[in-house]
Amino acid sequence: MAAVLLDNRHLVSATQPSGCVLILDADASRVLQVSANLPEMLGVSVDAALAEGPGRVLGRDLAGRLRRELQGRQRLPGALSIKRRVAGQTRSLQLDARRSGERVLVEIEPLIRQGKRRLLATLNTWLMRLAGTDHPDDLLELLVAGVAGLTGHDRVLVCCLDANGHGAVVAERCAAGVPSFMGMRFPASDFPPHLREHNDRVYMRSIPDVRAAAVPLVPALDPCHQTRADLSASLLRSISPEQQRYLTGMGVASLLSIGMHGDAGLWGLVLCHGMGPHALSPAVRDAALGLVQMATQRLFLLRARSEARYLQRVQDSRGLLGAELPAPDTLLKRHGDDWLELFRAQGLVLVMPEGNGQFGRVPGSASLASLVERLEASHRRPGPWVS
Numbered sequence: 001m002a003a004v005l006l007d008n009r010h011l012v013s014a015t016q017p018s019g020c021v022l023i024l025d026a027d028a029s030r031v032l033q034v035s036a037n038l039p040e041m042l043g044v045s046v047d048a049a050l051a052e053g054p055g056r057v058l059g060r061d062l063a064g065r066l067r068r069e070l071q072g073r074q075r076l077p078g079a080l081s082i083k084r085r086v087a088g089q090t091r092s093l094q095l096d097a098r099r100s101g102e103r104v105l106v107e108i109e110p111l112i113r114q115g116k117r118r119l120l121a122t123l124n125t126w127l128m129r130l131a132g133t134d135h136p137d138d139l140l141e142l143l144v145a146g147v148a149g150l151t152g153h154d155r156v157l158v159c160c161l162d163a164n165g166h167g168a169v170v171a172e173r174c175a176a177g178v179p180s181f182m183g184m185r186f187p188a189s190d191f192p193p194h195l196r197e198h199n200d201r202v203y204m205r206s207i208p209d210v211r212a213a214a215v216p217l218v219p220a221l222d223p224c225h226q227t228r229a230d231l232s233a234s235l236l237r238s239i240s241p242e243q244q245r246y247l248t249g250m251g252v253a254s255l256l257s258i259g260m261h262g263d264a265g266l267w268g269l270v271l272c273h274g275m276g277p278h279a280l281s282p283a284v285r286d287a288a289l290g291l292v293q294m295a296t297q298r299l300f301l302l303r304a305r306s307e308a309r310y311l312q313r314v315q316d317s318r319g320l321l322g323a324e325l326p327a328p329d330t331l332l333k334r335h336g337d338d339w340l341e342l343f344r345a346q347g348l349v350l351v352m353p354e355g356n357g358q359f360g361r362v363p364g365s366a367s368l369a370s371l372v373e374r375l376e377a378s379h380r381r382p383g384p385w386v387s
Contacts, residue, residue: 013228014214014238019109028067028104033217043086112281123287136302140171143295148173153272160268205257209277210247214238254278260296328357
């Protein structure tokens with residue numbers, strides 16, 4: 001499971017064959033590198049693209065629009081749809097562009113036909129259902145069902161990460177015959193800090209065909225700086241051989257990963273697995289991303305409400321200790337079950353001048369005496385605390 005998340009950083013100069021990449025200079029006026037599959041995707045040779053520039057590849061009007069819309073921006077306000085005549089057939093393509101350091105990264109993908117009205121209606125239906133949920137677990141179950149319905153992947157799961165980077169699968173939707181990962185856990189070492197930082201910046205990862213061979217950039221090095229291109233922000237960047245081998249061994253042939261981000265950073269991931277190659281329309285990917293983002297906001301709202309109710313219950317329980325109290329055993333008998341549920345505990349010990357009370361499973365008397373002595377010596381401030 002963990003290797004589903006891992007992605008090696010050394011393959012920065014290769015792309016997936018599901019689209020093509022152009023790397024332009026900062027003014028978007030010169031083509032510095034292109035992916036080797038440019039002729040198959042756009043019908044323009046690599047030599048012509050490098051020699052004649054963006055106007056030859058994209059057309060003069062589109063190249064000019066690209067330059068204008070990138071002025072003062074880090075990326076295009078929205079992806080552009082274009083049509084090109086390739087091998088005697090008209091091909092619909094999507095173009096997106098963003099800045100990466102001193103370069104402009106242009107990604108071009110085929111547009112897969114998808115009814116936009118039907119997709120929008122489906123997305124709105126799932127959003128309305130998410131808005132009606134009142135419990136985080138119900139919301140996560142609805143989220144995996146919605147993403148599976150939108151994308152058609154065979155397995156969709158939510159993997160949450162704790163503050164130390166340890167992860168667990170907390171929700172899942174599987175097609176018939178697909179093995180379940182529900183409840184699986186993995187250590188922080190399988191999700192290193194550099195990958196968490198990358199997911200904070202790049203919310204989505206798409207691999208339509210795990211087994212597809214990577215496509216190199218031509219030339220291999222930036223002609224100005226003689227350095228390898230940084231494709232870490234590209235949706236089309238290739239996967240590492242390690243990840244490819246692991247996914248293939250698991251029977252996963254396609255992958256879509258979407259980050260779930262909160263105020264503290266990356267909270268978790270929605271991982272979509274296909275048992276066969278599975279290409280998605282960019283519009284479907286964007287719909288899935290929108291659904292995940294809205295569900296994440298709703299999730300944190302529900303968690304905040306639950307936390308507020310929990311704190312109020314704790315405060316109400318503390319109020320009992322400020323009133324005139326019965327004997328410890330009587331107090332625990334009245335409220336012990338509620339307190340065990342409230343604090344998710346197996347046992348309670350109430351230490352008072354009038355005597356001690358116990359409820360549930362607790363340590364032996366000698367261990368309790370040592371624990372109380374240590375806590376009294378360590379925590380002299382007023383108010384509740386936990387150890």
